[in-house]
Amino acid sequence: MSDVAEINLEVSDFELKKISEETGIGLSVDELKVVQEYFQKKGRKPTDIELQALGQAWSEHCCYKSSKYYLKKYLFHLKAPQNINVIKEDAGIIEFDKDHAYAVALESHNHPSAIEPYGGAATGIGGILRDVVCMGAQPIALIDPIFFALPTTKSSVIPKSVKHPKFIFSGVVDGIRDYGNRVGIPTIAGMTCFHSGYLGNCLVNVGCVGIVNKKDIIYSKVGNVSDYFVLAGGGTGRDGIHGVTFASKELDDDSATASRSAVQVGDPITKEPLIHACLEANEKKLLTGMKDLGGGGLSCVVGEMALAAGFGAKVQLENVHLKEKDLKPWEIWVSESQERMMMSVREEHLKEVLKIFEKWDVPAVIIGQVIPEKRMELTWKGDKIYDMDLEFVTTGPSYKRPIRPVRINNEHNNYSEPENYEVMIKTIINSLNCASKDWVIRQYDFEVRARTISSSLVGHINNETHADAAVIKPLESSQRGLVFTSDVNPNTVAIDPFWGSAGAVDECVRNIVATGARPHSFADCLNFGNPEKPDKMWEFSQAVQGLAHVAGKIGATFVSGNVSLYNEGPAGACPPTPTILGIGIIDDVDDIITVPFKKEGNLVYLVGKTRDEMAGSVYFNLRSLEGGKVPKVNPYELANASAGLLELANMNKISSCHDISEGGLILALAEMCIGNGIGASIHIKDLLRGDISLFSESNTRWICEVESKDSDAFESNLQAHCTSFALIGTTGGTSLSITHNKRKLADLPISELIKEWQAPLWEIMG
Amino acid sequence: MKPEDINICILRIEGTNNEQEMYDAFKRLGTKPHLVHLNELSSLKPYQCLMIPGGFSAGDYIRAGTIFASRIKSNFMDELNNFIKEGYAVGGICNGFQVLVELGLLPGNPKGNGTITACLSRNDSARFECRHSILKHVSSKKCVFTSLLPQNEQLIVPSAHAEGKFLLSGGKKAYEKLEKNGQIIFKYVNYKGETNAPYPWNPNGSPYNIAGICNKRGNVFGMMPHPERSFFSKNEHGYSGKILFESVVKYIGGTF
Secondary structure, rough: OOOOOOOOOOOOHHHHHHHHHHHHHOHHHHHHHHHHHHHHOOOOEEEEHHHHHHHHHHHHHHOOOOOOOHHHHHOOOOOOOOEEEEOOOEEEEEEOOOOEEEEEEEEEHHHHHHHHHHHHHHHHHHHHHHHHHHHOEEEEEEEEEEEEEEOOOHHHHHHOOOHHHHHHHHHHHHHHHHHHHHHHHOOEEEEEEEEEHOOOOOEEEEEEEOOOOOOOOOOOOOOOOEEEEEEEEEEEEEOOHHHHHHHOOOOOHHHHHHHHHOOOOOOOHHHHHHHHHHHHHHHHHOOOOOOOOOOOOHHHHOOOHHOOOOOEEEEEHHOOOOOOOOOOOOHHHHHOOOEEEEEEHHHHHHHHHHHHHOOOOEEEEEEEEEEEEEEEEEOOOEEEEEEHHHHHHOOOOOOOOOOOOOOOOOOOOOOOOOOOOHHHHHHHHOOOOOOOOHHOOOOOOOOOOOOOOOOOEEEEOOOEEEEEEEEEEOOOOOOOOOOOOOOHHHHHHHHHHHHHHHHHHHHHHHHHHHOOEEEEEEOOOOEEHHHHHHHHHHHHHHHHHHHHHHOOOOOOOOOEEEEEEEEEEEEEOOOOOOEEEEEEOOOOOOHHOOOOOOOOOOOOEEEOOOOOOOOOOOOHHHHOOOOOOOOOOOHHHHHHHHHHHHHHHHOOOOOEEEOOOOOOHHHHHHHHHHOOOOOEEEEEOOOOOHHHHHOOOOOEEEEEOOHHHHHHHHHHHHOOOOEEEEEEEEEOOOEEEEEEEEEEEEEEEHHHHHHHHHHHHHHHHH | OOOOOOOOEEEEEEOOOOOOHHHHHHOOOOOOOEEEEHHOOOOOOOEEEEOOOEEEEHOOOOOOOOOHHHHHHHHHHHHHHHHOOOOOOOEEHHHHHHHHHHHHOOOOOOOOOOOEEEEEEEOOOOOOOOEEEEOOOOOOOOOOOOOOOOOOEEEEEEEEOOOOEEEOOOHHHHHHHHHOOOOEEEEOOOOOOOOOOOOOOOOOOOEEEEEEEEEOOOEEEOOOHHHHHHOOOOOOOOOOHHHHHHHHHHHHHHHH
16 A cells, blocks of 8 residues: 555644645645545545545536536526537537537636646647547537737736746647647637736637537446446546646746646547547447546546446556556546546447457556445555545535625726827727737638538638638538637626626627527636635626626527636736637528628618727727726617528528627728728718727627618618618728718728738737 | 449548548549548458548658558558559548658659659748638649549639648759649649749749649649538539549549
8 A cells, every 4th residue: 555645634724734735635724624524434544545536526627616606596597498418518418400419518728728838728629629529429610719918018027937928829829720630620710819917827718519419429427337437548647637726726936837747748649539439439339428537537537427327436546557657546546648538338348349449549448337336436456545425525515705896987088089090990900809810710720521611711812801600511411500609808808797798698699690690509618817806706706697698588508618717827817708609500501691791882781789888999998098888788689680680691681791899890891891802981970979989899789781672671670670770881992981970080992901900910920 | 333333442540630521522422432440451452542631640740641651651552553553543632642742652753663752841831721722723634533624724722731832852854844744733823823823822832833743644643732621612613622523433433
């Protein structure tokens, strides 16, 4: 037993705290006292491996102890008829058509990416792919929303232990590219957002969607007593030890060196055949359950799979195949080494399963068996080293942490109109959050699998503009398509977490509808600061309510997600960032609507109401203005407008469509002109000041291009849906000209817009 | 042969990841494609066509295609040479093109001794790039993969690679010879159809804008962009990536 140590918990609070720190398990003194009591009843001391397992299972990352109270109260009860199995598993399962379903997962890999951007981002993809594969689904799309401080940040303002945002940004993109492209799943959508609050705390969120035949859906639970546990994939090593406990605290000056080993090492060329082998074994009905090894490694997966079926497990730990010798049993048990999957298999199918993995050159070993009692027992070369009740291990604590509301400054400051609108417009188009992201997008293979109908770039070759959403046709035999978008505007969430979060859902819906698809499901990745700080906890609770405010009323709900707290580093907390992945369905991919103007002489409509809601806008940020109102959302207005636009889309009455978001009306118009090089003359008449009209980022708005013969149908349909609209101009010419209440504000050649919009990231990143 | 009797071997190892779309392309034409892992391939006899799909075979951690090529060499190189000699078709897309070049099968040399005379080198931009390319069919010679596509016809085909710059040993003369032999099949062009269009039309900096070539006989063919990904996107004359698959199926059907 020299490989395993007993730990004495019969000590003072001070000593308990020390134990938690020295072993790296990250439990509080109160939590350790619960453990102490449990082992007092057992009449023995815990072993190091038992304590480590509890540290994993009770971490914020694994048991959502600070967040589950709010998630249950506001989000989990929302229902939609298309949901098949949501929230409970590694990925949500939603109906695609009569015979098929799709699987959705979204996660963060923030802390690892801040320490080691390339490996952190790459293994983020690895993990999310496994979450989809373990449902029996074939991954078909990756979605990567990523958030950084400005790559132009001066080195002098960067704390000593923080890596330069340009280095992190470029490393993260490299990691996503090298893993995603190698594993052969298209990185089809995402967002890249810059904000000074991400200094030292970049956010790397990653989503994956898969398609599965309904009869092949498999869950993360074992079948029956005496099923065998088969561990397949890469060897277990020292990489990724304490990944979840590291993700459940703030980063500090020592994190870079102390926690380097918490970042795993990715290997897409082990993953690619692993996916094939797992799916093959599942389709042949040889498995009773499957789950990926993610946070907490073996310590989480075995117990969760057994307990989900009401059983327990017995594991012979020495059977686990290793990357390196001399790992301690507790290290094997909690290691988060990548590219591993756990399957439960009935005895009669063992041989065949192992043969499939052999064919694919993927190692697979039997490590244990299901037992009838809800208990976990581990042996190490014959010695019992772990014996705990599974319900005790996996239930974990739950907290309703104190909150402190933060006063929101709505006061309207006086500010002047821009002296020169053309200069202002170019400044907006040229700003990093508005400018083209093709430097990022083109590094990802968004066409692999040959199911991409429309990527994030649309329009004339090499002058493409941004798409609202990407479209994939998952099945050979069906024209039905899935539509993907990911959205959040941290600027507005930081000012007002409720309305900012509601706005993120609104934006997802807008993007899906603009593509001609109906909203079908959402996933959320909630990136916030330290929940032990009442103001940060308040931000979280407000955000969750904001999401629920919209999601419950438009026929699609949250089906999967992830909470990432403690996103704080030496330079402060990140802005609260509830990243939303929106998924839509379109019946025939030939009917999608894209952003670029299609032809000269068409009408241009503004759909929705522009309001004086300037807080958090790109315009205010560029002018360093504060205060003002944050854009709000009326979910009924959103539902009505969406229904109207979708009816028009079905009747083929919309030639092109773009939602209005960051950068306001002007950026949306510019992007529509850029794609096909077709200009527009815009004449806006309203009661607002010119800058508010052009640069407000009010929600629930779109621009539509409509042929003049269809204008009656267009207008009467929107009227019938109680949706306001205005005819604001016509397409044509080689420039974008803007008149506001008869005052000419700008006339900008498209060629100049293209230059301003395309250049910034290439100039900075090379 | 009828299409339903044509057996196509789509060869894969770990990291090849474009095999399903290649499979679908041939399946749609009524032939019998087979996804075959190199570990399972015992003979080429059952097949009339060998396709090497795109991807990152074995990770491409050394020069693209070399690991896959050396595993083919040590397993069944003689059989593959005979296969080609008998006139059967061999095609490689993207990583598959890189493998055929690393095998010395493209552009091939008169002695047929497998000497490597070309390579697909790192893109001038030094990065992986995914963008649509316009390809002009510049050859008049009947490459078995493009025989149904009229000369000078242009197709829009996605490119997605980091190593696609086609370099040929022997300098200008060697390129001229390739051109004269009609072995240059596709060139990158712009909307105007200019075969000297610069980056980004030519995404990798290939001299003479070369995007795809064949051997002298025309039955071994490789290209960097992905016709299987533009199977349905027709140009104004109704041609799409589909035409390459139709051409080779027609060739096999008429020859064997």
